[in-house]
Structures are given as C-alpha cells and as structure tokens.
Amino acid sequence: MRRKKDRPRKAGPEKSALTRRDFLKGAGVTVSGGLLVGSTAAGAAPPGPEAGFVGPGAVPVTLRVNGKVHKMNLEPRVTLLDALRDRLFITGSKKVCDRATCGSCTVMIDRKPVYACTVLAIEAEGHNITTIEGLAAEGKLTPVMEAFVNHDAQQCGFCTPGFVMACTAYLEREKNPTMEEMEKNLGGNICRCGTYWGIRHAVVEAANGMKGGAHGNM
Amino acid sequence: MATCKYDWPPEGERELIGKRIERLDGPEKSSGRAQYTYDTNPPGRLIAKLCSCPHAHAKVTSLDISAAQKLPGVKAILVVHPVGDEIQWAGDEVAVVAATTEEIAEDAVRLIKVEYEQLPHLVREEDLKAAEAAGRTKDGGEQTAGDPAKAFEDPDTVVSEGFYGLPVITHCCLESHGNVVEWPDAKSVRIWSSTQNVSGGPGQLGQGLRLKKVDVEDNNIETICNYIGGGFGSKFSPDRWGIEAAQLSKMAGAPVRLMLDRNTELEMAGARPSAYAKVRVAARKDGTLTAWDSDSWGTGGPGPAGHPPLPYVIEPPNRHWKHTAVLTNIGEARAWRAPNHPQGCLITMAALDDLAHKLQMDPIELLQKNVNLAPEVLRKPYSEELVKAAELADWKKNWHPRGDKTSGPIKRGMGVSLHTWGGRGHNSTCNVMIRPDGSVSVQLGSQDLGTGTRTVIAITVAETLGLPIDAVKVEIGTSKYPPSGASGGSTTVGGVSNSTRRGAIDARDELFAAVAPSLGVQPADLEARNGKIQAKSDASKSLTWKQACAKLGVKTIQATGKNPGPCHLGDSGVGGVQIADVSVDIETGRVKINRIIAAQDCGLIIDVKTAESQVFGALIMGVCYALFEQKVMDETLGVMLNPNMEFYKLATIGDIGEFVVHMMTGPGYDERGVIGLGEPPVVSPGAAISNAVANAIGVRVPTLPLTPDKVLAALEKGAMA
Numbered sequence: 015m016r017r018k019k020d021r022p023r024k025a026g027p028e029k030s031a032l033t034r035r036d037f038l039k040g041a042g043v044t045v046s047g048g049l050l051v052g053s054t055a056a057g058a059a060p061p062g063p064e065a066g067f068v069g070p071g072a073v074p075v076t077l078r079v080n081g082k083v084h085k086m087n088l089e090p091r092v093t094l095l096d097a098l099r100d101r102l103f104i105t106g107s108k109k110v111c112d113r114a115t116c117g118s119c120t121v122m123i124d125r126k127p128v129y130a131c132t133v134l135a136i137e138a139e140g141h142n143i144t145t146i147e148g149l150a151a152e153g154k155l156t157p158v159m160e161a162f163v164n165h166d167a168q169q170c171g172f173c174t175p176g177f178v179m180a181c182t183a184y185l186e187r188e189k190n191p192t193m194e195e196m197e198k199n200l201g202g203n204i205c206r207c208g209t210y211w212g213i214r215h216a217v218v219e220a221a222n223g224m225k226g227g228a229h230g231n232m
Numbered sequence: 233m234a235t236c237k238y239d240w241p242p243e244g245e246r247e248l249i250g251k252r253i254e255r256l257d258g259p260e261k262s263s264g265r266a267q268y269t270y271d272t273n274p275p276g277r278l279i280a281k282l283c284s285c286p287h288a289h290a291k292v293t294s295l296d297i298s299a300a301q302k303l304p305g306v307k308a309i310l311v312v313h314p315v316g317d318e319i320q321w322a323g324d325e326v327a328v329v330a331a332t333t334e335e336i337a338e339d340a341v342r343l344i345k346v347e348y349e350q351l352p353h354l355v356r357e358e359d360l361k362a363a364e365a366a367g368r369t370k371d372g373g374e375q376t377a378g379d380p381a382k383a384f385e386d387p388d389t390v391v392s393e394g395f396y397g398l399p400v401i402t403h404c405c406l407e408s409h410g411n412v413v414e415w416p417d418a419k420s421v422r423i424w425s426s427t428q429n430v431s432g433g434p435g436q437l438g439q440g441l442r443l444k445k446v447d448v449e450d451n452n453i454e455t456i457c458n459y460i461g462g463g464f465g466s467k468f469s470p471d472r473w474g475i476e477a478a479q480l481s482k483m484a485g486a487p488v489r490l491m492l493d494r495n496t497e498l499e500m501a502g503a504r505p506s507a508y509a510k511v512r513v514a515a516r517k518d519g520t521l522t523a524w525d526s527d528s529w530g531t532g533g534p535g536p537a538g539h540p541p542l543p544y545v546i547e548p549p550n551r552h553w554k555h556t557a558v559l560t561n562i563g564e565a566r567a568w569r570a571p572n573h574p575q576g577c578l579i580t581m582a583a584l585d586d587l588a589h590k591l592q593m594d595p596i597e598l599l600q601k602n603v604n605l606a607p608e609v610l611r612k613p614y615s616e617e618l619v620k621a622a623e624l625a626d627w628k629k630n631w632h633p634r635g636d637k638t639s640g641p642i643k644r645g646m647g648v649s650l651h652t653w654g655g656r657g658h659n660s661t662c663n664v665m666i667r668p669d670g671s672v673s674v675q676l677g678s679q680d681l682g683t684g685t686r687t688v689i690a691i692t693v694a695e696t697l698g699l700p701i702d703a704v705k706v707e708i709g710t711s712k713y714p715p716s717g718a719s720g721g722s723t724t725v726g727g728v729s730n731s732t733r734r735g736a737i738d739a740r741d742e743l744f745a746a747v748a749p750s751l752g753v754q755p756a757d758l759e760a761r762n763g764k765i766q767a768k769s770d771a772s773k774s775l776t777w778k779q780a781c782a783k784l785g786v787k788t789i790q791a792t793g794k795n796p797g798p799c800h801l802g803d804s805g806v807g808g809v810q811i812a813d814v815s816v817d818i819e820t821g822r823v824k825i826n827r828i829i830a831a832q833d834c835g836l837i838i839d840v841k842t843a844e845s846q847v848f849g850a851l852i853m854g855v856c857y858a859l860f861e862q863k864v865m866d867e868t869l870g871v872m873l874n875p876n877m878e879f880y881k882l883a884t885i886g887d888i889g890e891f892v893v894h895m896m897t898g899p900g901y902d903e904r905g906v907i908g909l910g911e912p913p914v915v916s917p918g919a920a921i922s923n924a925v926a927n928a929i930g931v932r933v934p935t936l937p938l939t940p941d942k943v944l945a946a947l948e949k950g951a952m953a
Contacts, residue, residue: 106264146264170682171261172461208852
C-alpha cells in the first residue's frame with residue numbers, strides 16, 4: 015500500500031474548517047495504508063517520511079477491478095467506494111452508512127473483504143479489487159448467490175451485495191463454519207428489512223455446496 | 233365464489249397460488265445487477281449536497297453563497313430558506329448545491345456562510361409536565377365509552393396500574409431518500425425516485441415545481457423506480473429535496489442526483505412517533521375485563537401525528553382514553569410500518585400482561601377469555617392463533633408465573649401479544665397483453681419494495697392463463713404504465729393481485745373466444761391449463777398455448793384489469809398472535825431472544841415463500857425496536873446524538889434468535905381472498921418481548937428499547953419495592 019514516491023506535492027486547499035471527512039479521508043493519504051491495517055495490509059510498509067503526500071488536487075490513479083484495468087484522475091480523498099460507483103459506474107457495492115459500520119459497500123481486496131467506504135481509492139492501487147459484479151461473471155450466479163435466491167435471503171436487496179461478498183469471502187477462508195462463528199463473521203453487515211433468517215439458511219447451503227455437498231458443522 | 237366471473241381457483245386446482253415460489257428478482261438482487269435510484273448515472277449527472285441547519289429551531293439571519301458559487305465545478309446553488317425563514321429541526325436544508333463531484337459539492341457546502349438566530353426548542357417529550365410548561369402540547373383527542381369511573385370503583389374487580397412507552401425511532405432505509413432528475417427537453421422531467429409511490433410521483437413533483445414557479449405539466453413527468461432500498465412508510469413522495477433536485481437540474485442544464493447522507497436520513501427523513509401512557513385496567517377475578525383508562529402522550533415532530541389506538545383491539549365495555557400531542561423540533565413523523573399500532577399494542581398488551589400477573593392468571597388464558605371484546609371478524613382467528621402459537625411454543629410446559637425462580641443469573645421468560653391490521657387492496661389498474669407469438673406481459677405503475685410484488689403479479693397471471701411463471705413478463709416501476717396505488721398500509725398485494733386476476737381472466741376469455749370455433753366448442757367450455765387451451769368436456773380438443781395464440785392472427789389481446797371491481801377477490805382485517813421466549817442476564821441486564829413464534833392470517837396467500845419472508849422480516853424489525861432502536865435527542869443542543877449506524881443500533885445476524893412462523897391457511901381463511909401482510913407482524917414483537925422480559929425477571933421494564941441500563945434499573949426498583 016506504499017504511495018508512489020514520484021507524485022508531485024501540491025499546495026493545500028483553502029478550506030473554512032477541517033471536517034470529519036477531511037480528517038478521515040485525509041488521514042489515509044499521508045499514513046500509507048493505515049486504513050487497511052488488519053484487513054489487507056499484510057506486507058504493507060509502515061508509514062515513513064519518504065511516503066510524502068499526494069494531492070490534494072486530482073492525481074492519476076489506476077485501479078484493477080474485476081480483472082480490468084481502469085485509469086482515471088482522482089483527488090486522493092476519493093474513497094474506493096465513490097471511485098467505483100461514481101467514476102466507474104460499478105454500482106453493485108452500495109453506499110449506506112459511509113463509515114464502516116453496515117457492510118453494504120463490502121468488496122474484496124486481494125480476496126479479503128473490506129469496507130470500500132473507508133478505503134481511499136489510491137490505497138487500493140496495485141491490488142486486485144473484486145466487486146459483486148466480478149463474482150457473477152457472465153451473468154452466472156455463484157453458489158452463494160444461488161443460496162440467497164433459494165432461501166429468499168433478500169427483500170429490498172440493498173444490503174444483499176454486501177452480504178454476498180462477506181459470505182463469499184468468509185466461506186472461502188472457512189470451509190467448516192459453525193453457526194456461532196458465521197454469526198460473528200457476518201456481524202459487520204446490517205440488513206434493515208430483516209433477511210437474517212434467510213441469510214443463515216443460505217450460508218448453510220452455500221457452505222455445504224462449496225464443499226461439494228459434504229455436511230458442515232451447521 | 234364460483235358464481236362470479238372473477239374468482240380465485242379452489243385449493244385443489246391451484247398450480248402456483250399458495251405454493252412456495254422464489255422471488256422473480258432474486259437473481260438480479262443477489263448478483264448486484266439490480267439498479268436502484270442511487271445507482272442511476274445519466275450522462276453528465278451532477279451530485280447535489282445539502283447545506284443543513286445545525287440548530288433545532290432557528291431563524292436565518294444572513295446567507296452568503298458567493299464563495300461557493302465561485303468554486304470550480306459548482307454548477308448550481310438553490311437557496312431553500314432565505315433570510316427570515318424559520319427552521320423547525322436540525323438537518324433541514326437551507327441551500328442545496330449541485331457540482332460535478334461529491335467532493336466539490338461538499339466543499340461548496342462548507343463555503344456557504346449562514347448565520348442564525350437561535351430560538352427556543354424542545355426535542356424531548358418523556359416529561360409531559362416540562363412540555364406543558366414550555367407550551368408545546370396540544371390536545372390529541374379524548375373518548376369515553378360506558379362508565380369507566382363507576383367500573384373502576386366496583387369492589388369485585390382487580391385493578392392494575394402501570395406506565396409504558398416507546399421512544400421515537402427512525403426508518404433508517406438502507407438506500408437513503410433521494411432522486412435522480414433530468415430534463416430530456418425544456419418541458420419534460422424524468423425522475424428516478426426511491427419511492428413507494430411510482431404512479432403518484434408525477435403529480436407530486438409537478439405540483440411542487442409549479443409552486444416554485446417552474447412550469448411543467450404532470451403528463452410530461454415520468455417517475456421511475458425499478459428497485460427501492462427500503463421505505464417502510466417513509467417514501468411516498470419525491471420529497472422537497474426531489475423538487476429541489478429538479479430545480480437544480482433545470483438551472484444547471486444537467487441531470488442531478490440528490491441522495492441524502494446517512495446523518496440527514498436519520499435526522500429528518502422519517503421518525504416513528506413516540507407514545508407514553510399511564511394506564512389503569514380492571515377485570516373481575518375470573519379475568520373478564522371491565523374497564524380501561526389511559527392518559528397518553530407522544531411526539532411526531534412539529535405537528536400532531538395521530539394517537540395510538542387505545543385500548544388496542546381488546547376493548548373493555550367501560551373505557552376512556554385521552555391523548556396529548558407534544559410538539560417538538562425533531563423532524564417530521566412519517567408512517568412507519570403499521571402506523572400507531574406498535575405503540576397501541578405495546579401499551580395495551582403490557583398492561584394486560586401486568587393485570588394477568590395481578591390476577592395470578594396465565595396471560596394466554598386472559599386473552600382467550602376476552603377475545604369476544606375484539607372486533608367480531610377477528611375473534612375466531614385470535615382464538616385459533618392463540619391455540620396454535622401456544623402449541624408451537626410448548627407454552628404449557630415452558631411458561632411459568634412471573635419471575636424465573638431458578639438459581640443463577642440467567643432468567644428465562646415468555647410473553648404473548650396479539651395484533652391486527654386492515655390491508656384491503658388499493659386502487660390498481662393493469663394491462664394484460666397476449667400476443668400472437670404467445671408472449672404474455674402485464675403492465676402496471678406499481679413498485680416492488682422487496683415484498684415480492686413482481687412475483688405475486690406473475691403468479692396471478694400465470695395461474696390464470698395456465699402457464700409457467702416465467703412465461704409472464706411483469707413490467708412495473710414507471711408512471712407510464714396504468715396507475716396503481718402507493719405501496720403502504722399492506723394494500724399492494726390485494727390491489728395488484730385483484731387487478732391482474734381480473735385483467736388476466738378477461739384476456740384469457742378473449743383468447744377462448746378467438747380459438748373456440750377452430751376447436752368446435754363453446755368458449756365457456758374451454759380452460760387454460762398446463763400450457764394448453766383445452767375443452768373441459770373433451771381433453772382431446774386442445775391447442776398448445778402457442779398454437780392458440782397464433783389464431784389471433786395479427787391482433788394482440790389487451791385487457792384492462794381493475795381493483796376495486798366486480799366479485800369478491802379480497803378483504804380487510806387480519807389477526808396475528810406472537811409469543812416471545814427470552815433470557816435475561818440479571819447481572820448485565822442483557823436481553824437475549826431465544827425464540828419468537830408467530831401465527832398469522834392474511835386470507836388467501838399468493839406466494840407462501842415471500843409471505844413468510846415478510847413475517848420473518850417483521851419479527852427481526854421487531855427485535856430491533858424492542859431491544860436497540862432509539863432516536864436519541866439532546867435537549868441542550870437540540871440535535872440527534874446518534875445520526876449514524878454505529879450508534880443508531882439495529883440488530884445484527886447474531887442478535888435475532890430462532891423463529892417459528894405459521895401462516896393460517898385453508899378453510900376460514902382462503903375464502904376471504906387476498907389481504908395485505910406487510911404491517912401486521914411487525915406490531916406485536918415489542919409487546920411480546922417486553923412481556924417475556926417481565927416474565928423472566930419478575931418486574932416490568934416500562935419503556936422500549938429494553939437496553940441493559942433499563943433492565944438493571946427495573947430490577948433495582950423491583951428489589952426495593
């Protein structure tokens with residue numbers, strides 16, 4: 015997650031006040047990879063003076079999303095979620111809480127689930143970003159998606175892509191989940207319509223299906 | 233039923249109706265392909281942000297947008313509240329900015345300089361005396377039946393007194409309120425709306441724009457909503473910020489997206505009114521209810537917001553209620569799934585549960601004994617549902633009198649509640665089309681909130697035409713289609729199933745008339761079944777669906793179906809009973825849901841699978857408001873302290889416990905026709921869970937949510953009493 019060193023320094027913006035967004039989204043610019051610690055920062059360099067800072071004006075950014083390379087100019091404060099949704103029009107990841115609480119924006123970075131609302135787009139450079147569109151390539155449903163359909167684990171559907179991403183990532187790393195572990199692992203996603211009952215059943219089916227029909231611990 | 237042209241097929245003849253069928257748009261949603269309003273990006277669309285007032289009650293004394301206007305990327309700024317305007321709640325937008333990116337719009341908002349004169353506010357209402365002293369109360373109605381004063385004095389009665397309440401909660405729709413608007417030409421507006429009311433959208437937007445001196449005709453406005461990320465009663469119009477987005481779009485000459493941020497969504501896009509009540513209820517020693525008296529109050533923001541129905545459903549012969557509206561600066565109330573019913577239900581069912589305890593009676597026995605005080609149409613359903621729910625909960629074995637006497641800190645208890653709702657189908661018009669190539673489509677200006685509306689429409693038409701469900705193309709989500717009602721108050725399933733049943737029967741009969749001569753039979757002798765048109769009297773006389781439609785030549789059949797209309801296809805008034813089983817840790821005060829049992833009727837069920845999902849969802853929403861949810865207001869600052877999703881608490885997947893859902897179907901239920909289901913099952917969970925907690929720990933926690941601090945306070949108070 016090291017920032018490229020060759021970025022030009024630019025003068026700071028003239029702002030009336032420092033807001034939460036400026037702070038949160040600015041922090042990631044100078045603290046290299048800081049916001050990804052604990053999720054995808056394995057191997058990332060610690061922040062150092064050589065990291066410098068980029069922006070605040072638009073800088074060239076290259077994102078690899080679902081295997082496809084996208085080049086764009088973005089202000090460094092733009093989140094990965096906003097870059098996906100508002101610049102690339104890849105809208106499966108939803109913007110709901112915009113502060114890493116509800117999980118509706120869940121994407122995978124190098125196959126690990128992250129909240130795209132709290133990752134800066136520039137932090138995701140050089141990594142493989144997978145959105146829900148990347149899972150259902152060519153319109154074919156994945157076993158997790160099929161299980162969501164079978165168990166009616168969706169109502170309005172706005173939390174569903176985030177849940178499908180979180181479930182997929184979880185079942186990729188845990189082949190024999192218990193119900194208790196599953197509930198803890200999906201506790202970072204919030205549904206308002208109340209589809210948790212269907213999701214529980216969907217995860218059981220998907221867990222069994224992804225192992226080729228063997229019985230899990232659920 | 234068989235004597236009328238429009239009817240529902242009897243149980244043995246249903247191929248699709250009453251079965252468990254997956255929602256049609258499931259694959260679109262689970263794959264992320266479903267396009268919501270928030271996902272709509274017409275070329276060149278700008279993003280709009282609100283400049284919100286930080287004060288609960290204030291007057292705008294100066295407003296300067298010049299610096300914001302100069303910021304590169306800013307395309308239009310609309311002043312909503314000019315100098316002199318009074319603001320009634322924090323979050324209200326003073327101005328709105330449209331810019332090329334969200335970041336620039338946010339920068340511009342920060343450059344707008346607004347000065348306010350702060351005015352006195354009131355944002356909390358639990359203390360009625362304080363609200364009265366501030367002059368912020370209003371008569372909310374009063375009614376008396378029988379002679380309650382005399383009934384309470386009867387020495388042969390047992391009287392229970394209590395205080396109960398529920399705070400203001402929000403809708404917290406995951407897709408925030410908002411719209412994307414464009415003007416394809418100078419006279420026309422296209423608006424993608426996150427709305428429960430597609431057909432009503434053009435009229436609302438047109439009226440709003442004309443009030444702002446923007447000239448537009450309703451018939452040049454198209455409202456589109458293919459998917460909506462939650463509404464729950466809070467999204468019946470484009471809202472003032474939809475009108476503002478249309479104004480900005482016109483000013484900027486570009487499409488504009490204006491979706492609320494999470495904080496404004498929670499501050500001002502919908503609140504469920506609170507209700508608090510002091511109650512007295514009396515019964516004879518055998519449990520026969522004789523009298524009710526309640527003095528209630530609550531707030532729905534700056535205006536009155538109705539009153540909870542008290543007593544709820546079970547009405548003793550002598551009763552009196554009085555309600556006071558508290559006017560506060562907290563943002564407007566909006567209909568929240570089953571408006572006023574969860575409040576009436578919690579207050580009544582908790583009071584009856586406390587009375588049962590005083591009578592040393594099983595609360596289910598008390599309800600059974602007084603079922604005859606419910607409206608007549610509900611008495612039999614309630615009786616049957618109380619029996620069914622008790623059986624599924626193994627109530628006789630598991631229930632104990634109030635206070636779990638086992639040792640250890642974990643106390644277990646059970647509670648019961650019952651509820652009702654109307655749910656008659658709304659006005660709906662549809663076009664059913666059968667084309668010569670055999671394709672079938674149905675168009676109506678309805679919307680699918682995630683309740684399964686698309687699926688119900690497809691099932692109804694497919695069943696009527698004897699086709700598989702995927703043979704029917706359902707086209708909804710735009711106001712260009714024939715008008716259908718707003719999706720609120722559980723009115724949609726009845727409205728759209730009845731209109732499409734009538735339209736499909738007419739279309740089918742036209743097809744029968746077209747093919748009867750070639751089969752040498754009378755049209756009345758034909759039936760549509762298993763993809764064929766065949767003679768009832770002689771199955772050898774048949775055509776496949778495609779062969780039959782080919783007989784139309786170049787003519788497409790188009791039949792219009794309406795609701796209301798002739799013949800009985802639907803009804804109003806359902807009942808439901810819920811039992812909650814909880815464990816409470818009396819050392820930490822934490823409440824854990826073990827299980828909730830729901831027995832629910834709603835007439836003839838079109839799709840059992842999505843119907844059950846409605847009930848599961850309602851139970852989970854019920855757990856949310858019973859245990860976690862509250863719009864926390866700070867009286868000093870006048871602002872909401874938790875306008876975000878980490879502190880506005882909702883249940884997560886590990887918080888919900890187990891559920892048993894039993895839909896009451898068959899004789900006595902099916903012949904009532906289709907009745908709505910969205911509201912009723914969300915009414916009882918608060919009361920059932922509150923009663924279960926009282927049963928577990930031996931004392932009543934008077935108000936929701938049942939948070940650990942309140943549980944511990946109730947235990948402490950109980951121990952001192």
